[in-house]
Amino acid sequence: MRLLIINPNISRGVTDLIEAEARRAAAPDTRIEMATARSGVAYIETRFEAMLGAHAAASLAGERLGHYDALLIAAFGDPGLMALKEVLDVPVTGMTEAALMTAAQLGQRIGVIAISRRITAWYRECVDRNGLLARLASIRYLDHPLHDPGTVQQDYADRLLALSRLAVERDGADVLILAGAPLAGLARGLKGQLPVPVVDGVSSGVCQAETLFRLQAGGASQGSFAHPPVKAHLGLPVGLQALLDAGRP
């Protein structure tokens, strides 16, 4: 299986973190290809930044159309995920979606650890859009300005561990998600030190993408994830055009 993983941010350092964890998680016959947004911001914390990331990710997904069997959107809040599910006929998942659906099988109430305060409102909305707000125990967050998203794991290791424990002890979390691509791989490192199962968006995303590919559940020709109806369009970059035109008979 060819798995395209798109980092909707422009940070190549974070792409490297994602790739490393993805390779550790992937099945032997999964061929991983990485792509990094050519436009956008260093890391997504807000709805506006997510809109930029969605556009950049969709452009990349359109340019490589036909060269992957499944797609993983590898940034916080799954920018563009629902949109891409409409135009692609291969499985698409996102770090948040995959982590939530995995975590939901490991505990009833889910705690989320996030890398900044600002990001929490956006993440809460994402959990809500996945329909799982009632299972959200809390979102705890690092309350420091981020120097470098590529080193946040090392810079704040102790604080992240402490936040994780508070989510269990105070908020009733049965399972934790370490959220955000800059934390890719940290779950692997913290595992022995936490009182509940801990889930990572990248490795969850890789495994769920593999599952969706293997199940061959079929595409949508009706319903709200069928390809958008063919209609006039204008002024779009080539990748986005390719996605729209993929629906033409």
Added chain:
Amino acid sequence: MRLLIINPNISRGVTDLIEAEARRAAAPDTRIEMATARSGVAYIETRFEAMLGAHAAASLAGERLGHYDALLIAAFGDPGLMALKEVLDVPVTGMTEAALMTAAQLGQRIGVIAISRRITAWYRECVDRNGLLARLASIRYLDHPLHDPGTVQQDYADRLLALSRLAVERDGADVLILAGAPLAGLARGLKGQLPVPVVDGVSSGVCQAETLFRLQAGGASQGSFAHPPVKAHLGLPVGLQALLDAGRP
């Protein structure tokens, strides 16, 4: 007050419909300026198309930064609305948001009439994101291929009226929203013929934008609608850059 109304679709005919209704609804001291997306699709029915519209609308909003006192996003589902609220320090509303908040003061349960079947899933998600799903009576829709979004009102007048009545009689709607920019102005025409109040997204949007401007409620320097934190960005068109850079001290 200078009110910028952006049609996130490329259909100039629909922009004309919007403008006509906006001018009928506006207060005497409101100066309306219209803008039409330079990229995107003829009319938005899906999440992917909404993503394109959001990007186009944000670019226009950024290019004209400083030349308007309030902004109205004039397409179905309010593409880009939440994102733009983060980066602008003038009030921003959308046709769906404004229509819902207006309708909510005219009845308890809200019925929506939509221009296509495909659009209904996306609209249901929009109502949900506004937190008003519990007040949604139903979404009824035209089930015909749209020849021309600019003439749908005339082409299907009887059917739209029949759908409106069914929403009241069968679904328990206390108030109706005629949804979608192609229906702009229709509420005005149908009013005497319907058994409940009927709301139009464009006129609601104009009046709500005026209200938000007049109330001068203040901007956000904290919370999830403060400007996104300043950080590195790359490869963005000038309008979007302007919006991001508006947050720099």
Added chain:
Amino acid sequence: MRLLIINPNISRGVTDLIEAEARRAAAPDTRIEMATARSGVAYIETRFEAMLGAHAAASLAGERLGHYDALLIAAFGDPGLMALKEVLDVPVTGMTEAALMTAAQLGQRIGVIAISRRITAWYRECVDRNGLLARLASIRYLDHPLHDPGTVQQDYADRLLALSRLAVERDGADVLILAGAPLAGLARGLKGQLPVPVVDGVSSGVCQAETLFRLQAGGASQGSFAHPPVKAHLGLPVGLQALLDAGRP
């Protein structure tokens, strides 16, 4: 437009506060008329007091039937609002309803600042009945016995400011409502000092009533806000009789 504003409490001092803010907010062509309940309590904090206020407000609304184009119920929790919407064929809104629908366009999660602890349960129920409980960040409250509802703004200015900041910093509010007629006008005063937009029930109510009037959305002859079916009644004061009889053919 003739806008009748009814204070469902017997406190004329609060009526004066309401009137002052209403006049500051109203459009030039809005003619404001005030009315104060002839029966009831000094200020409403509970369901029982709201029942008294509803009855008094409805009596006044019935006595003046035909002399106003829109009605604003100007007390906390909108006593009698839904009942009056059934019997009047002009737009009716309330301070809570109008503030919520306005605030909902200025932020995603809404914080409420209330004048007493006791009032908070009732206010929470009001938010719920508007269908917006999921968007309520918190209700923070003055925890002091109120000497005089007419001077609570001055008596507790600092504390009200502090509560507002806590609602943003601790509870995640994106927008604030200063709730209760005794706080009428305070939002105008605090604006520069708060990190998020702040909304006042009276000025929101005036602007929303003007909007509903301008939109001329039409009345209800069906649905749950049509006039109650004609039937025998007995022993009612003249104002309430007038409202019931307004539905006779």
Added chain:
Amino acid sequence: MRLLIINPNISRGVTDLIEAEARRAAAPDTRIEMATARSGVAYIETRFEAMLGAHAAASLAGERLGHYDALLIAAFGDPGLMALKEVLDVPVTGMTEAALMTAAQLGQRIGVIAISRRITAWYRECVDRNGLLARLASIRYLDHPLHDPGTVQQDYADRLLALSRLAVERDGADVLILAGAPLAGLARGLKGQLPVPVVDGVSSGVCQAETLFRLQAGGASQGSFAHPPVKAHLGLPVGLQALLDAGRP
């Protein structure tokens, strides 16, 4: 135990129906006293009518203060129920509340049979205020103008039976409530003919009032059902004054 049952409507014929069923249901040591509203309408179908009924019922409850050990509000939608719980220190329940809490122990999803179409919106809101909307299977209703609320059981026996069966077969009801005082006693008559348990508001109300009295759960000196804070009042009838003044130390 002295149980006061207040019919918040002016229909003495319905009071008789209520009384007959109440006496059949009551324990031997329960002394039932009936009261009929002196003001209001023939039967309550709307929010406005419920407001009238609440006021009339509260006046009666205040006039007889001290002469009953428990109170049952015997009309559809429990007009004034929450208000009266605040001012009385004896248990108070209502037909809708008692029927819902009883039915909830007899099945998971509750079907409601109502006497008119108009009443259904108001009843849905009542179920919601009891927090049980998720357990509501449906509300089915007689769709005929009511000639006489006192004879609706006989006039429409077959139709009521048919509606009950549809609620089970089509809507998935596990238990039924025959709602509205005009249907008092009908459940007893239909029992053998229905495929699920069937609950009557009056007999449920009597038994629940007895239970609340026997349990002697204690009153509220704090929380949102403590007596409203003592404050100035004006212009109230003697019964309502008595209720307010009951809170004075």
Added chain:
Amino acid sequence: MRLLIINPNISRGVTDLIEAEARRAAAPDTRIEMATARSGVAYIETRFEAMLGAHAAASLAGERLGHYDALLIAAFGDPGLMALKEVLDVPVTGMTEAALMTAAQLGQRIGVIAISRRITAWYRECVDRNGLLARLASIRYLDHPLHDPGTVQQDYADRLLALSRLAVERDGADVLILAGAPLAGLARGLKGQLPVPVVDGVSSGVCQAETLFRLQAGGASQGSFAHPPVKAHLGLPVGLQALLDAGRP
């Protein structure tokens, strides 16, 4: 009326507590019979333990089939309650269900006091399954290892009282449930000392079972509480067989 009360735990000391409170609460003509689980654990705190208790309780209920007119499941979380409602044609209630439905008539928001931290997740799920999560103020709990469930009331009397007050003052509870059979009877003792009404699962359960019996609401031949369809079964103890076979024509 013959009321069978089953303690789904193996603790005979707790059975004695339950019996004492049940006899204090029961009507004169109620004949109480107690049964204690022959298999299972000392007291139920988790889903697994509840599964054991459900099985043991059902076996007892099946063995005594025909010898009781109503059944009360007397342990925390109502193990097996919904299952038993399907196979029995007499009323069945549980401590949690009966306490919730009683408390819901005494206040709007319900506080729960529990005997251990571990138990709280399971109890929250029970409140949710009763559809009343929106009315749950909080669950506060003893945070000490339990030496003996039969003496927890005495061992932690002060702490239980303090927790109750916190539920009112901090969490906004209008009414309290002292949850878990080991607390049977404590409500009676604490009553004068608490600022809100307080409800006990056992006495609520006895009174609600009596009410359900007196109302004779009828059984279910359709819907999800009709007897399970007749089908092959294998390897079941005699009590469970009896329950399954009770459905044979």
Added chain:
Amino acid sequence: MRLLIINPNISRGVTDLIEAEARRAAAPDTRIEMATARSGVAYIETRFEAMLGAHAAASLAGERLGHYDALLIAAFGDPGLMALKEVLDVPVTGMTEAALMTAAQLGQRIGVIAISRRITAWYRECVDRNGLLARLASIRYLDHPLHDPGTVQQDYADRLLALSRLAVERDGADVLILAGAPLAGLARGLKGQLPVPVVDGVSSGVCQAETLFRLQAGGASQGSFAHPPVKAHLGLPVGLQALLDAGRP
């Protein structure tokens, strides 16, 4: 990985269906072992039957403790799933849970096709307990008595296909789950014939179990899925004892 799949029903024919589909779906290095309940019913449609299945499944899981790396509960409604997650330190998933979490990545609103009318209430409750009721489009069902759960696929192939199409066209499903072990493998057969992706509980369960095993997310020593506290137990079969005793230090 050693994957134990337990059929909580006594039907060996259904076990064979499950096994066949499981082997088709499993990764090459997954070693599947099947177990069939020794007690219980032919197929589970109700809460009571699920209770029997839970007990039987748990006994088998306890007897084989230590001989599997992950567990799949392979019956409708996941009997015993949450209980087993508490006592096992290997991943446990169920057909319903796994199918829902997989389907949630393939569409927004989920349609369920069930094998009998009776089963639908129980399945609705399962979706609710997974927190995904808001994403449930509908449950459609075969409305015929089942002759043989082992041949229902063949007996009703056309009807199942028709129900699937109705779920898409009428109910707005974006993705379908063919629910119930007797339908194991049918999704694979229908795939080309349906307008949306279609998910099977067995293959989803196998892939999700593999994912949970591969992710090695760690166990729970705190939270509501930690092992139940050590306490006295009595009268339990050896398998259940083993599960309880697995928590002893």
